Amino acid sequence: MVPEQLIGPELRLALRRLAKAVVIVTSKHDGVRHAMAATAVSELSIDPPSMLVCVNKSASMHPVLTTGAPFCINILHVSQEAMARSCSGVLKGEARFETGRWAQARSGIPYLLDAQAAIVCDHATALEFGTHSIFIGRVVEVHLAGEIDPLIYMDGGYCAAQALGKS
């Protein structure tokens, strides 16, 4: 049994055990492009086609998405670890777009051409909770590229997926 004040640290330890796909969330506001690596992303529903992403209120992406800007969830390939690191704080602002091949979705926001999948969303709704907001997007455009071999983050490091034998 864990005293209440230790739940945060205990939760951090538990989350090291939760394997997560690495994505880059992209958006654009007032003509400025933004990109942020993220793992707190989930499919929501197919009808309507929708996704969610949780963003810390302290992240530079937060005020962008709060304006109701469209956003894209770019699912990284295992070869794109360097991009994940660049968009996790190594580079800032527009410098995050200096590597990778970027294209523009119909709404004008950038998406990563070589991402395994780029899921372009219009802002649907948002919900604040504690230090974060959950942004819910309605999927309006989908791009697929390359083989299925995603970049995974787990236990503080990057991993690849290896298929299990049939049981």
Place this chain on the structure above:
Amino acid sequence: MVPEQLIGPELRLALRRLAKAVVIVTSKHDGVRHAMAATAVSELSIDPPSMLVCVNKSASMHPVLTTGAPFCINILHVSQEAMARSCSGVLKGEARFETGRWAQARSGIPYLLDAQAAIVCDHATALEFGTHSIFIGRVVEVHLAGEIDPLIYMDGGYCAAQALGKS
């Protein structure tokens, strides 16, 4: 460019490329235990410690969580593929608790002793969107067990994680 009516099928293809940890969500209502395999789960915030899970309104778990019942997110170990299958529809109701070692959280709900982590939550709030609801839980209890080696679902099959060499 994809016509709007094809976005759902396109999104399904994209989601095959999103690697996801496999968890079993457990709860209890009116003395009856419930378990459901899930992948639409995310960390939300550390302050307050919170998690979210997206549940289809057609799932038997949905009315349980709608009552405001506490729930637990049990992160499966790579060896627990059979439990994931059992809780994905192979078995129903109480039969899902016939395998695995189960214990009871302080709130009385079941958690899986051999899960890599069991994150016990009180219901905080919920948001309906389309065919699904997002249930947000405040983490009240955390249990860890065993080595970090999670079960991953991707491209319609189960996988293990393999660490990448240092870049």
